[in-house]
Amino acid sequence: MTAGKQHEGFGWLQILRLGLVQASIGAIVMIATSMLNRIMVVEYGLAAAIPAGLVAWHYVVQLSRPLWGLGSDRGGQRSAWIMLGMSLLGLGTLIAVNAVFLVPGHRPVALAIAFLGFTMIGAGVGAAGTSQLALLASGVAPARRAAAAATTWIMMVAGIIVAAASAGALLDPFSPQRLALVASGVILSALVVTALALFRLEPAERNQLNAAETDDAPTMREALDEIGNEPAARHFTLFIFVSMLAYSMQDLILEPFAGLVFAMSPGQSTQLSGMQHGGVLTGMIVAGIGGSAFRSRLPGELRSWITLGCLGSALALAALAIGAASGPGWPLVPNVFALGFFNGVFAVAAIGAMMGLAGAGERTREGVRMGVWGAAQAIAFGMGGLVGALGVDFARRGLGHDAAAFQLIFSIEGGLFVAAAWLAFKVSRPEPAARVEAMGS
Structure with missing residues (x-):
């Protein structure tokens, strides 16, 4: 099989599917970095520095991105690494949401659990985001790269907007139970969309090529x-x-x-x-x-x-x-x-x-x-x-x-x-x- 057939390049349908993955990442991150930020400060009376510090920490955790990228290079199939990252991101967000409910009576425990949640959020964003971009880079022909980048980032913004509008409409009147249901719904929807978007996205010959290149992968x-x-x-x-x-x-x-x-x-x-x-x-x-x-x-x-x-x-x-x-x-x-x-x-x-x-x-x-x-x-x-x-x-x-x-x-x-x-x-x-x-x- 020739190299040209191995790397035919993604068409616009495949690019749009990867854009749906980016939109799903943005939708879940919106809950963690935007919606929870406001709820911690306004509804639960925490100092603004606390959610700001947690958000900053999730960026620090993303220093692990090269490790996730190397793992997807050696893994032979990037879709699996994207799903792993999305699962970490979703679970970490649920942990952070539930940690907020403990603030009134168990603040130190709540903050410790929230710290764990945002650690998983940072790791999930790093794993899913890095692997998604690597898949886009390896699969898109040079002439389409600028348009592919624009498409996926616009879809990410759209995902944030749709998730924010939907969650905002469903969250009133506010209650912890409503917050848990809304957050769970957004996360579940994002995971389902990601799984459908990635289904058979990577051709089998591309996976075989990735596996063959693994032997020569550097440390x-x-x-x-x-x-x-x-x-x-x-x-x-x-x-x-x-x-x-x-x-x-x-x-x-x-x-x-x-x-x-x-x-x-x-x-x-x-x-x-x-x-x-x-x-x-x-x-x-x-x-x-x-x-x-x-x-x-x-x-x-x-x-x-x-x-x-x-x-x-x-x-x-x-x-x-x-x-x-x-x-x-x-x-x-x-x-x-x-x-x-x-x-x-x-x-x-x-x-x-x-x-x-x-x-x-x-x-x-x-x-x-x-x-x-x-x-x-x-x-x-x-x-x-x-x-x-x-x-x-x-x-x-x-x-x-x-x-x-x-x-x-x-x-x-x-x-x-x-x-x-x-x-x-x-x-x-x-x-x-x-x-x-x-x-x-």
Whole structure:
């Protein structure tokens, strides 16, 4: 059997099925990081730092992503690793939900159980997410990578929206029993959707090829050494960290900025956040269509899309800094939409590039490389929101002026995006000709 037949490449139906997996991951994570966060603070009176710390811990656990990726490289079938991760994610979320019920009378025990739950959540996200991206990278032809990345990420956002809307409608009037039923329903639905989406997704010949390559799979130390000694992979790892750090810094400060500097009400600031997410989705669609139309991959058009997204984000943040000085009257809504748009452009292009470089290793395969980059992203996400929020707090105290504090943080964030654009240009290694030919459609 020829390599071309072994790697015919996923069609759009298979890509959509993997998008359903991504949507299912997003739906369960929404319960753990969003819904439980509010319930812990409002309904059970915990300090906001407690759920924030648990969410940060689940990012720390995702440092295990390279190990999960290496396991899926050696396992011969990535679908099984995805299901294992989804099972860990679902069970960990149920444990965290039930831990909350113990808060009123057994707070230390409740927090210990919640810690266990969020540990499993982090491990589950790492196992399922890394294996899903590795399967996407190994199965999608180069010309479709940008569109495939856009499709799966848009479906993840859609999964979060659908789960949040459904859970929110069913959760009122709130009671512990209702929370348990709603959470269980979302988790069960996500597991069923994932199982159906993965059913016979990987052709038997692909599994046989993966098993044959297992004999030559490097150890974790050898894999990390190869990635560290490869300039493109090393620069890309740093790019992922810097760009995602900048991307996540605004998460916890955009709505307070709108309230403190522009005197927006909670409802208005929430709508502003929705406008930003609308911009992100638009940017993802544009980059997905544009990246595929020009059959782009690094080096070349995808690198240009990444640079456009990073520099556009930096300019939008510079405009927000100017708006902080101007105050009410500044076109804040289109400014925030532009920020979201360029964030979406760079995010999809970066994921498409990640899938391309994942197949460029001499011995390392897609799983461990996706794991390394996923770990870099998790660290950046965990740090970004915290750095942004603490930075604003310290700057407000030190400068004594809200607008000046936000100006400083937005300027730092913009500088990080400029640095990320420069790093993107240093990612210059093309894919090996054999791998590109094997994956061509």
